[in-house]
Amino acid sequence: MSNSLIFVALDYADAESAWPLIDQLSPQQCGLKVGKELFTSAGPDFVKALVKRGFKVFLDLKFHDIPNTAGKAVRAAAELGVWMVNVHASGGRRMLEAARDAIADMPNKPHLIAVTVLTSMTEDDLQEIGITVSPQQQVLRLAQLTKSAGLDGVVCSAQEAQMIAQQCGDGFIRVTPGIRPVGAEQGDQRRVMTPPEAAALGIEVLVIGRPITQASDPVAALNAIHESLTA
Numbered sequence: 001m002s003n004s005l006i007f008v009a010l011d012y013a014d015a016e017s018a019w020p021l022i023d024q025l026s027p028q029q030c031g032l033k034v035g036k037e038l039f040t041s042a043g044p045d046f047v048k049a050l051v052k053r054g055f056k057v058f059l060d061l062k063f064h065d066i067p068n069t070a071g072k073a074v075r076a077a078a079e080l081g082v083w084m085v086n087v088h089a090s091g092g093r094r095m096l097e098a099a100r101d102a103i104a105d106m107p108n109k110p111h112l113i114a115v116t117v118l119t120s121m122t123e124d125d126l127q128e129i130g131i132t133v134s135p136q137q138q139v140l141r142l143a144q145l146t147k148s149a150g151l152d153g154v155v156c157s158a159q160e161a162q163m164i165a166q167q168c169g170d171g172f173i174r175v176t177p178g179i180r181p182v183g184a185e186q187g188d189q190r191r192v193m194t195p196p197e198a199a200a201l202g203i204e205v206l207v208i209g210r211p212i213t214q215a216s217d218p219v220a221a222l223n224a225i226h227e228s229l230t231a
């Protein structure tokens with residue numbers, strides 16, 4: 001049996017388009033990830049409705065701003081009752097610490113994690129923005145910064161998950177998008193892995209969007225992924 005949680009990335013244009021799938025899901029099957037597109041159109045009340053239904057919600061807004069603004073945004077996100085919120089690690093130590101401090105007094109505070117290197121990015125993409133190390137090296141640098149700033153974990157690709165466990169220790173949450181079942185379209189993702197391979201690494205959270213949401217039968221696609229983890 002796999003210990004990896006699957007979060008379905010609800011990358012829909014609006015709440016109306018997202019509800020038909022949500023209505024067929026249960027909190028025992030998966031968590032739900034709400035990103036920039038759906039949050040911008042559906043807003044905080046939609047997120048609260050998912051929380052009220054008992055789902056673990058990952059509010060994936062990837063805040064990246066000056067420390068004061070990022071901290072206040074993280075606090076506002078946490079007050080929606082979500083399970084996990086995130087910022088970009090490249091915002092730097094003071095921003096990460098401001099985000100951490102902004103929710104420190106909350107009794108049921110969400111997990112606070114930081115994005116390292118987007119799973120869509122390659123070494124060439126990093127070069128173009130002036131980062132002259134490999135994605136792996138940059139992920140490690142940002143994961144170590146995130147850990148030392150007192151956050152709970154990182155978003156990385158599954159390809160870096162083992163290295164992060166070795167360097168940052170058990171209990172540091174690894175959240176991995178870029179998960180693609182065999183035969184699924186890669187799309188814009190570049191650093192990818194299949195669900196069984198990722199689960200075998202003990203990755204805590206697998207984020208899966210289009211392979212589920214764009215399948216002709218999304219619930220069957222999710223069930224097939226679950227079955228592939230235990231096969």
Ligand SMILES: O=c1ccn([C@@H]2O[C@H](COP(=O)(O)O)[C@@H](O)[C@H]2O)c(=O)[nH]1
Pocket residue numbers: 009011035115117118119120155156177178179187189207208209210211
């Ligand atoms: O590095 C990152 C950080 C976040 N994401 C998000 O995860 C999902 C992936 O969706 P797929 O359809 O399975 O590609 C999407 O919401 C991204 O915004 C990421 O892919 N990589």
